[in-house]
Amino acid sequence: xxxxxxxxxxxxxxxxxxxxxxxxxxxxxxxxxxxxxxxxxxxxxxxxxxxxxxxxxxxxxxxxxxxxxxxxxxxxxxxxxxxxxxxxxxxxxxxxxxxxxxxxxxxxxxxxxxxxxxxxxxxxxxxxxxxxxxxxxxxxxxxxxxxxxxxxxxxxxxxxxxxxxxxxxxxxxxxxxxxxxxxxxxxxxxxxxxxxxxxxxxxxxxxxxxxxxxxxxxxxxxxxxxxxxxxxxxxxxxxxxxxxxxxxxxxxxxxxxxxxxxxxxxxxxxxxxxxxxxxxxxxxxxxxxxxxxxxxxxxxxxxxxxxxxxxxxxxxxxxxxxxxxxxxxxxxxxxxxxxxxxx
Numbered sequence: 001x002x003x004x005x006x007x008x009x010x011x012x013x014x015x016x017x018x019x020x021x022x023x024x025x026x027x028x029x030x031x032x033x034x035x036x037x038x039x040x041x042x043x044x045x046x047x048x049x050x051x052x053x054x055x056x057x058x059x060x061x062x063x064x065x066x067x068x069x070x071x072x073x074x075x076x077x078x079x080x081x082x083x084x085x086x087x088x089x090x091x092x093x094x095x096x097x098x099x100x101x102x103x104x105x106x107x108x109x110x111x112x113x114x115x116x117x118x119x120x121x122x123x124x125x126x127x128x129x130x131x132x133x134x135x136x137x138x139x140x141x142x143x144x145x146x147x148x149x150x151x152x153x154x155x156x157x158x159x160x161x162x163x164x165x166x167x168x169x170x171x172x173x174x175x176x177x178x179x180x181x182x183x184x185x186x187x188x189x190x191x192x193x194x195x196x197x198x199x200x201x202x203x204x205x206x207x208x209x210x211x212x213x214x215x216x217x218x219x220x221x222x223x224x225x226x227x228x229x230x231x232x233x234x235x236x237x238x239x240x241x242x243x244x245x246x247x248x249x250x251x252x253x254x255x256x257x258x259x260x261x262x263x264x265x266x267x268x269x270x271x272x273x274x275x276x277x278x279x280x281x282x283x284x285x286x287x288x289x290x291x292x293x294x295x296x297x298x299x300x301x302x303x304x305x306x307x308x309x310x311x312x313x314x315x316x317x318x319x320x321x322x323x324x325x326x327x328x329x330x331x332x333x334x335x336x337x338x339x340x341x342x343x
Contacts, residue, residue, distance in 0.1 A: 010265045010321050016297055018315055019308045025082060025301035030090060033286075033303075034075050038097045041068035049232055062232075066239040071285040072098050073240060078286060079106050080113045081299055095205060100212040102237060103155040104183075107202035111195040112182040117298050122267055123256035128184030128191070133254040134340045141249065141341060144185065148245035152237035154180075160213035163206060181206075185248060247284045250274065250333035251291040255340070264296065265321060271295045272333050273326045275309055283330055292325035 044065035051058035076099070079091055091106065099105040115121050116129040123130050133141055158180045166173040178190045196202050219225040253270045256262060262270060271292035274280055280289040287294065287302030293309045294300065300308055316322050327333040 010268055010296070011316070012264050012296065015312055015316070019297065019300070019304075019311055022304035022308055022311075023297075023300055025087075026303060027087065027090070029303045030075075030078070030087070030301075034072055034090075034094065034098075037068045038072040041065050041072055044068060045232070045236060048236075049229060062236065063239075066236050067243075067282055069098070069102065069236065070240045070243060073102060073104060074244075074286040074288065076104065076106050076109045077113070077288065078302055080110050083299070095208075099205070100209045102240075103152070103159050103209060103213065105202075105205035105209045107196070107199040107205045108181060109183045111198040112184060112191065114198070115195065117295070119263065120261055123258065123262050123270065124260070125186075125188075125258045128182055128186050128189035130252065130256070130258075131186045131254060132256060132258050133249070133337060134343075135255075135257050136341075138338060138341045141338065144249070145242070145245050148241040149238045151241040152234045156213060156234075159206070159209045160217065163210040243283055246330065246334065247288060249337055250284070250327070250330050251288070253340070254337065267295045268292055268321065268325050271325055273309060274329060274333060275306070275326065277329050279330070292322075296322075 042065075044061045048058050048061035048065055051061060075094055079087070079094060082091075095105055112128050116127050118127075121127045131140070131144075133144075158176070162172070162176050162180065166176040177193070177196060181196065182189065182191045184191075199205075216225070216230075220227055220230060251272055253272065255270060271294075273292040274284065274289045277284070277289055284291075287305040290305040290309050293305055293312065296312075297308065312322055327336070
């Protein structure tokens with residue numbers, strides 16, 4: 001193998017061996033982190049609603065609620081990578097406290113995200129979590145960000161309205177399951193039934209999310225909950241999805257046209273670490289600022305990604321392939337994507 005070829009390959013096996021002691025997930029960290037932030041998020045939500053309109057306390061509690069719920073929601077990513085058969089109670093509690101009330105049950109992500117890590121699908125047309133923004137241009141970046149604000153309305157309609165209606169019409173049911181049952185950034189993506197069935201509880205999750213939604217609607221109809229609660233819910237989730245859209249844009253370089261598969265070294269170079277970001281724990285919580293590291297070792301738990309990154313940087317300092325996946329900040333990652341999409 002030539003020196004050039006060697007530089008384009010990353011020693012994955014050696015890297016995994018180096019950090020294998022960091023791979024076991026710590027259940028205590030998962031539970032404390034999630035329960036603290038979901039409780040803080042809902043308590044701040046209630047305080048925000050009861051505060052004087054547009055007062056300082058309302059603004060503070062609004063953003064505390066949004067970013068706490070965002071961190072709690074991002075645990076959906078961890079649920080996908082935790083080994084099947086483990087963390088069963090945690091998965092149920094996450095859906096009850098976060099997934100169902102936010103209209104984002106875990107089946108929307110599980111299965112779909114596994115395809116994103118499939119060596120034969122990453123960056124191709126079969127990867128719903130990838131879009132060739134560099135090729136498609138800046139207008140698609142703008143549309144993606146603007147559309148994120150409307151996702152709470154989209155998912156509310158999907159579960160409260162379309163779910164029961166879809167059972168009355170076969171064609172609508174197929175549309176709902178294929179087109180609006182996944183967290184995908186590629187609007188042309190069609191989810192397969194095999195992907196859905198990889199989550200055994202997906203039908204129960206769909207039904208319970210629908211039940212949560214209708215309970216919310218009926219409580220407003222009978223005056224138990226005032227209508228402004230829905231407005232606050234939509235506004236809070238709008239911020240959550242907006243910040244997540246920026247995080248998503250910064251997570252990859254999106255240079256692949258969608259026609260070619262990429263090996264693990266290609267995925268590494270197409271992914272982005274932002275380890276030194278001052279506000280990284282807010283816009284890329286639960287370890288997602290180490291996204292390139294995550295693609296290198298997908299099963300590494302979020303609480304070990306920082307240590308994993310440091311070990312890899314120290315060990316492979318002579319191999320600049322890993323260091324090339326590093327960006328200095330969210331702004332620099334977004335500016336790079338914007339610049340390349342304009343060429």
